[in-house]
Amino acid sequence: MIGTDETREIVDWQKTTVDGATVYEIEYSEPVPEPTGRSRSLFRASSGGTVPAGEQSVLLPDGERIPATEAVFDAAGTTLRVRHEPSLVARVRRYLPW
Template sequence: MIGTSETREIVDWRKTTEDGETVYEIEYSEPVPEPTGRSKTLFGASSGGTVPAGEQYFELPDGERIPASEAVFDAEGTTLRVRRRSSLAARLRRYLPW
């Protein structure tokens, strides 16, 4: 689960939409940093080894998975805001007829 650790737990969360983008606002029991790097606890494979870039994701409190390449973070104190921002290629595929 995103942002949790042995001592940090999710206290509350909510899912909203801002400017057409899904935003998760997650509150933790202690300060939380913006996720960086490739933490084993954040990415899809729990059996070890390398996870291909296209298969890496962040799991959110409601069970939704956001591809790591589409996640944008903003951390402030005990609150982490997570946005799903589609890649340029994904946005083009939605609007092009092919």
């Protein structure tokens, strides 16, 4: 899961759509910092190995996995908002026949 640890737990979460983008609002039991850098546990490298940038992803509370390069974070107090903004390449691929 995103942003959990031994003391911080997810209390509630909801998935909405804002301006065509999927937004997850995750409420924690404690104040949460905005994710920075590339945390191993946040981006699936818990085995101690290195995960190539193109394979890094964020696992959300409902089990959906989005590419780390398409996740935008905003933290305020105990709430973390994760916005899924597909890259330009992903948007173009959706409309091309290949």
